Amino acid sequence: MRHRLINATVVVAIIAVSFNSLAQQAPQEPPAALVEAEAVRTELIAQQIWVPGTVVSRTDSSLASEVPGRITWLADVGDLVEAGDVLAKVDDHMLQLDYEQNQANIAIWEARVNLLSRKQKRFSSMAEQANTSKDQLDEVVAELEIAQQELNQAKVDKRLTEYKLAQSEIKAPFKAMVVERIQSPGEYIAVGQSLLRIVDMANVEASIKAPLSAVPFIQHGLTVMVRSGDKQSSHPIRTIVPVGNSRSRMMEIRVQLQPGDFAIGSAVRVALPHSESHQGLTVPRDALVLRKSGAFVYQVTDNNTAKQIAVKTGIGMGDRIEVVGDINAQSPVITRGAERLSEGQKIRYAEPTQQLANI
Known part of the structure; x- marks a missing residue:
């Protein structure tokens, strides 16, 4: 019994010493x-002002036909085309017939010119020997001149028909995307009637309307912030048109964008400086x-x-x-x-x- 009391006393002493030791330790620093x-x-x-704008392509074109006729083929919306690719074809049957007629007219007038050339030589020889009048020679010379001009006109008509044949295929003037079909295959079109709308997707910029009061604080090449929704990025000012009107007092500024940054046609806001920096x-x-x-x-x-x-x-x-x-x-x-x-x-x-x- 006495041994148990001694052991219990020892344990209590050890615990007391441990508590005293912990109590004497310094408080720990908070974790990093x-x-x-x-x-x-x-x-x-x-100071900055946020002005509204619209993303546009620098080249947004409606293509028209230079020749009348029925549309036989038309590119689809969404097609990506290179410069020179065919976008539309117009029926060229009548133009082919005109071309054959031009060739026939050229042959006719070439024969006429050859005939009159030989006739002129004969009359010139006879006039030297006084076997014909000068009036007859002058008439032959005049007829030859008229025939040569008719031949030239026939050749011009042929080149014009060749040009129209080439224009019966409407080609892309630049690398672009077809975004709208204004006409459809099978329809008859007149000269100058729009067929397609194409947009250059590589040259994109923001067209913004800004107050004329910002003119002293902006310049070409100045980098500005462009925002659309949660997306924003910095881009340079490409050009400034410091001309407004008496009603709006607003001018146009074009900000150069990178292809794919913002969709063409989307609304953006641009931050412009409006005070000395x-x-x-x-x-x-x-x-x-x-x-x-x-x-x-x-x-x-x-x-x-x-x-x-x-x-x-x-x-x-x-x-x-x-x-x-x-x-x-x-x-x-x-x-x-x-x-x-x-x-x-x-x-x-x-x-x-x-x-x-x-x-």
Whole structure:
């Protein structure tokens, strides 16, 4: 019984010593927070206005026929064609008959010219010997001249028929897509009547209407933000037409786009500068932490800890915003996970391979 009491006393003593040891240990630091970060940028900043526009092709054509006739074949909607490919064919039966008639007329007038040429030679010889009058020789010369002109006219008619035969096949003037059939096979068309609509899919741009007040702040080649729905990208201004009217006070601006970025005909919005620009620091909007006391951001220090910095916001530029404060332009700002951070807390990146120097 006494041995049991001794053992129990020893166990209680060991437990007490363990609790005392744990109580004397220092509290552990909170674990490193998982975050994402992006760089601070130094860039030109200006007030912006968003103006509406439409995506268009620089070449959107309705093709017409230069010859009348019945359509025998027509390209289908959606066909992609190269320059020179046949898009439509017109019945050329009557043109073939005209061509044969032209050949016959040429043969007739060639025979007439040959006959009159020989006749002129004879009359010229006779006139030298005074065996004929000069009036008769002049008549032969005149008839020969008329026959030569008729022969030339017959040859011109033949070239004209050849041209019409070539135009009975309507060919693509550039690489394009057939987007609309205005006529259908079997229909009879007149000269100049539209057959197809084709669109150049490679040369695409945005046509936007902007206020004339933006003229002092834009220029050719200036890169602007183009947005459609959730998609946005930067593109250069191709040309500016600084001419408006007394009602709208609006001008046209064309922004060069890349094929496939936006569908032709879709609506877009374009951000244009509307004030003088200045150099400033911008951060992603997601980096801002808003509180009643004001706005601040967290920057990453050299030892991968979070540093809280109070800032004042300035001009917004798309998904970035100007900030003024004790910002280090060389250190990244935290864009994800900042709401849960505290001053001096250790951080780690969402991507294990992401390093501070690469942000």
